[in-house]
Amino acid sequence: MADGAAGGVPIELRKVTKAFPGGGEPAVRELDLHIPAGEIVVLLGPSGCGKTTTMRMINRLIEPTSGDILIGGRSSRDIDPDRLRRHIGYVIQQAGLFPHMTVAANIAQVPRMLGWPRKRIAERVDELLTLVGLEPETYRNSYPRRLSGGQQQRIGVARALAADPPVLLMDEPFGALDPISRERIQDELLRLQEELAKTIVFVTHDVDEALKIGDHIAIMQRPGHVVQYARPAEILTNPASDHVEQFLGGGSSMRLLRLTHVGDIELDRIPYASEDMDARDLLREVELDGRGHALILDGMRRPLRWIAQAELEGIQGPVGDAGEPVTVSIAHRMTLQDALETLLNADTDVLPVLGRRRAYAGALSLGTVQNAIQSIKARERERRLRRGEAP
Numbered sequence: 018m019a020d021g022a023a024g025g026v027p028i029e030l031r032k033v034t035k036a037f038p039g040g041g042e043p044a045v046r047e048l049d050l051h052i053p054a055g056e057i058v059v060l061l062g063p064s065g066c067g068k069t070t071t072m073r074m075i076n077r078l079i080e081p082t083s084g085d086i087l088i089g090g091r092s093s094r095d096i097d098p099d100r101l102r103r104h105i106g107y108v109i110q111q112a113g114l115f116p117h118m119t120v121a122a123n124i125a126q127v128p129r130m131l132g133w134p135r136k137r138i139a140e141r142v143d144e145l146l147t148l149v150g151l152e153p154e155t156y157r158n159s160y161p162r163r164l165s166g167g168q169q170q171r172i173g174v175a176r177a178l179a180a181d182p183p184v185l186l187m188d189e190p191f192g193a194l195d196p197i198s199r200e201r202i203q204d205e206l207l208r209l210q211e212e213l214a215k216t217i218v219f220v221t222h223d224v225d226e227a228l229k230i231g232d233h234i235a236i237m238q239r240p241g242h243v244v245q246y247a248r249p250a251e252i253l254t255n256p257a258s259d260h261v262e263q264f265l266g267g268g269s270s271m272r273l274l275r276l277t278h279v280g281d282i283e284l285d286r287i288p289y290a291s292e293d294m295d296a297r298d299l300l301r302e303v304e305l306d307g308r309g310h311a312l313i314l315d316g317m318r319r320p321l322r323w324i325a326q327a328e329l330e331g332i333q334g335p336v337g338d339a340g341e342p343v344t345v346s347i348a349h350r351m352t353l354q355d356a357l358e359t360l361l362n363a364d365t366d367v368l369p370v371l372g373r374r375r376a377y378a379g380a381l382s383l384g385t386v387q388n389a390i391q392s393i394k395a396r397e398r399e400r401r402l403r404r405g406e407a408p
């Protein structure tokens with residue numbers, strides 16, 4: 018990025034406690050948490066478990082009662098709070114934009130405070146609008162009230178990113194959006210993050226949002242402590258306690274289908290050949306395989322056509338241009354849930370999976386997905402057995 022793409026820095030919470038004056042139990046109690054550079058770490062938990070307090074201690078909107086917070090290895094206590102906040106973007110629910118300022122003025126707040134020249138600010142505003150998927154021409158001079166909730170939230174993200182801070186704090190940023198806008202902006206955030214690799218602390222009490230967004234998830238409970246800190250798939254297959262399991266709710270296998278990508282599972286193998294392969298050789302492979310068809314690939318290993326055993330039997334010499342074009346395929350980046358949907362709507366019972374550069378990477382059938390589901394269930398059974406529960 019033009020501003021020297023500041024990647025993320027790690028954040029370390031060490032025995033951090035916050036007791037509000039007059040409060041009973043502390044809002045946050047001896048919290049230890051390591052947030053790796055460039056990751057999205059989600060704080061997930063029920064209302065009142067201390068998520069917002071934890072987040073606000075990172076940018077010193079709230080001062081810890083005890084313990085230490087290191088940002089990029091430096092204690093936040095040794096960093097001037099105003100300076101600290103300029104290096105930490107903050108996104109809140111309903112964006113918190115100033116209604117009397119244009120979109121451009123809202124985004125430009127921090128750069129203006131930093132005394133950037135006018136031209137650089139204007140360029141940065143346009144760059145950020147493009148980055149969050151809004152056309153600068155259309156939006157830079159609009160006022161927030163004219164925009165949808167999703168658009169306002171995008172501007173909120175653009176504003177937080179304005180001075181290219183290494184850290185972003187996002188407190189229930191998409192909580193007020195309808196489900197469709199919410200899905201879309203989550204996807205946008207993940208796309209942005211691939212490019213920017215910020216360190217993002219993201220607060221939510223929505224389990225599905227946490228599973229989708231988080232590289233790691235910290236599940237918190239009252240009073241302000243972490244009961245499990247792990248990757249999403251591990252949290253689903255191996256919740257640390259009955260409490261965590263209850264909080265996650267049912268449907269963990271379906272959720273795993275949403276979390277698991279086609280590239281993560283063992284794919285089917287079906288016979289394949291290039292157009293210059295001898296039809297007899299391919300026929301032998303198809304007979305051995307027993308499913309009655311093969312794929313023809315081009316020189317870059319991209320699937321071209323399906324060919325049936327009966328058709329192969331009638332060909333002498335190279336396979337050539339025989340067969341039926343491949344019209345539907347599955348990308349290895351798809352979730353198993355989306356792949357299943359594609360498979361159920363296709364008129365063949367097996368589809369080729371495309372890896373990098375759309376090259377053939379394997380095949381997927383209902384059986385493949387079923388095997389994946391079964392191995393997920395087997396892992397869950399193993400976990401229950403380990404914990405001494407009935408399978």
Ligand SMILES: Nc1ncnc2c1ncn2[C@@H]1O[C@H](COP(=O)(O)OP(=O)(O)OP(=O)(O)O)[C@@H](O)[C@H]1O
Pocket residue numbers: 037038040043044062063064065066067068069070071222
């Ligand atoms: N300024 C304050 N003064 C006194 N108590 C507070 C203050 N802010 C938060 N608390 C208390 O600290 C505890 C944790 O609050 P916090 O807002 O961090 O929880 P949360 O997990 O973010 O909740 P929610 O999901 O509802 O936002 C709560 O019991 C809350 O009442």
